[in-house]
Amino acid sequence: MRSRWGWLRPGHLGSESDRATFRTLHTASLAAPPLRAGLTEASATRAIRFLRELLGAPAVALTDTERLLAWDGRYHHHAAQAPGLAAPVVSDGGTSVGDPSDISCGDPGCPLRHVIVSPLTVEERVVGTLQVFAPSASAGLVRATNEVARWVSAQLELAELDASRTRLMEAEVRALRAQISPHFIYNSLTAIASFVRTDPERARELLLDFADFTRYSFRKHGEFTTLAEELRSIERYLVLEKARFGDRLQVTLRVAPEVLPVAVPFLALQPLVENAVRHGLEGKEGSGHITIIAEDFDRECVISVEDDGVGEDPERVRQAMSGDVSMDSVGLGNVDERMRSAFGDDYGLVVETAPGAGTKVIVRVPKYAPGVRP
Template identity: 70%
Template structure:
């Protein structure tokens, strides 16, 4: 029986290892730059960028001042700020010599600079400045390539910020469309218990306060499914105080999906639709069923009512964001459109088109709205 031996193998050429080091160093700078260009992000990224370019000093600036400096010659910061302003004004790479970077410090390696504009959506937002005793054509090309990469990271940061602003605007739209009738009716139902059952009135008032506090909170794009469902339960308790036995509710939630992060206010509009469109017009009341299941990589959530159902074409218009329907005298269509289209759009923006709402409905057959979210997704976290 032979003896198996280990043979040392090369993991790659020197060029391969150099490429790996470059990519690794870039990856260290990327998280900071994905936060946008600021003093804090520049301070976190600048030393990694200098390592990429192997210069004696490197600075990141906005359009007027130095945000961060790494390496020798920090006493040139005022000159670098002036160079940034001139580079932004010209809009192209600029090589600065000793006429601008004059220095009386013996042995200072900062004698010339290569200043390259940093752009976001074709707008100059700052500069990357590489300092050296004497610049070469190779250093200039390298500085421009690194500046282009930095600009790409800043572009991604702007996209992230734009998405956040859009999400915040859409949540504000949802808050604005929380039915005034619901608020009025909830307070009316609470008032009706003040004399007959003051303890219940007090409990309902606390539920109403918690519901509105959650709905109008100002932090975080995402929440846990447990928190979202807790708000939905408060909403349903308030509606049951109004409808009594006419509103029947079933919740079936797998405990393992309760910590899953979901977009804030992604379920409440769907449940409100189920109550408004599935129950209010039914003389005998109706049943709202909410199910949350673990499906491997995904969490599946269903909101179903046994009401009158809906014309699928009308639902398609609602998901497309089309509001208003001349045949809808009571204006229910705009409300449904705002809620469905808003939730559908936010799900697609966060998780991709494979995760939009699925609506199963037909006249006389009730309505089921299906929400599917991944249990783990990049950039999705509860803050």
Template identity: 75%
Template sequence: MSSWGALLRRGHLGTEADRATFRTLHTASQASPPLRAGLTTSSAERSLKYLRALLGAPAVAMTDTTDLLAWDGGRNHHAVQPPVIAAGTLGNGRTVVVDGADIACIEPSCLIRQAIVAPLEVDEKVVGTLQVFTGSASASLVRATTEVARWVSGQLELAELDASRTRLMEAEVRALRAQISPHFVYNSLTAIASFTRTDPERARELLLDLAEFTRYSFRRHGEFTTLAEELRSIEAYLVIEKARFGDRLRVTLRVAPEVLPVVVPFLCLQPLVENAVQHGIEGKVGDGEITILAQDADHECLVTIEDNGVGEDPEKVRRALAGDGNTDSVGLANVDERLRAAFGDDYGLVVETAEGAGTKVTVRLPKFRPGVHV
């Protein structure tokens, strides 16, 4: 039995009215997760039994703008009617009560005489209907159906927001890929070419590293990857940059084996390392150093990327993390947003920097999060 059920059974929620309220909230909470996936056949099928329980109706249906998505409650001989009786509400956006020939049937034992059709709206646009089939559409049931439809609409609005945010983040990942500039490719190939005569084997290895880096960066599948895969791409990138910088660039990479399987958003660390090279070390006079540590921290993995480069104005970094697209640290904002979207607000970036003092970026990652997998 769920914790809600246990509380109700033990009578810890006070009066019968209190218990009825909590039962209603619990039922609504069970309908919410499917609806947060959007208005689909699957979400309608999984949520309707809870919506019917909320309304206490003999049967309920859900449609989109053209078709029946799901029916719950038996009396399936009425299941052909929802797309037809939805037309009025889809056109005017109002809750209506339908009766007579529109819901008539030839079953003598069927008690359904009326249907309440309420609009489902997203961004002020009617995207479907919630329908309640009943023997008598009382005023209270009409009000309840309208309110439940508004609540369902709210869940669908949240689903659309989630989908919009996902589309935005995917677009930003494409933008990150596009930032693998011709300048970097040109410099990499120039560095490789310089070894073709003096050290052909090293030139060959660098070409393989460049191929590995580009293969990973432009892969088409999966929102998530493992820390091991992300670090492998970073290592290939840094090998190429070390060939270009020569002895000017020192790299320290220390990784606890226990954290290699940790699941991370795709391209969540690589942009941070590229930022350390391009904005930290590139403009520095003298030697540059980058240190990457991935440590086991109980239920979490702690990754730090630190450079001794030119540093950055902390206010500029703050604005970048707040979403100011006018800075040249778009990669930071993208990574921060995707970490928060995947794991919650406790898992964004922490950036410590000052002009002339280098930069340290800390990333906390949960070792496991339900729903997050490769």
């Protein structure tokens, strides 16, 4: 019986035009990754061979606004002319086509007589040039050079977006660090000092916990960490708070071992626990209980931080989540925004609370997400 797909011959890629399109897309895919690192000497050197292949030109150069970054092809003696050829294009932002008077050389066998210089732009600002050296500057080659330059510019735009996102995340983490309560630091040191005479060994252990906690919170860190590392820091924080509250603070920690390697945004959970202590228990008479649970749910890790404290008006929580700085809340809006930015809008915080009813914050994290590594 003949297959419904029997007319397709193995290895057949269609017409010559189809094969040419495939080769072009494949070559572009090889040039894209280095360009996504931005316009540097290293990225230009890695990408330029593929750009020359796309253009089919004898020689191609990449420059920034002042210097040659990379050259590919023969007739390297023209490479020194690239910065000078880039200057007018950087200045006016338009493509220029140079003739033999612009790229003259002393080699009688050199066939290069024309150069096409197209601007590379990021956010409407010229950041460099793509230069194509050839025996002639046909209308087709000029058009192709401009198209490739626009494609390179798009990759550089994406690189800038990635860099901006990283800078934003770093700024948000710095903001969270700044919100770590000075009262917590003062109270921790006071609690440690109170044990120096009565229980020196415990004072020493608490001091080590305090050092480890602050080292984790303030060290230079990537955008993500593991759930295990975040929980380890939270445990140190709670040990220090228990030294202050004594038996008034009870903690239950229940974590499924299989979710410990899951990547979470750095300092995403600690603010939730600090809020539980500050807003849930400090204003409550008698003892309080904080429960931290991390469970494995198929493709997701579900984490909850719950306290049986005084609770909060849901409207005030909404204000805090929207970033209202007048709300005395440690980073709820910050954490919510970073979770959504990292994993999508389906992964924002869920807060359940009411006056007198305690507070529960639920965080869902995909166990595997593209581009997310601790």
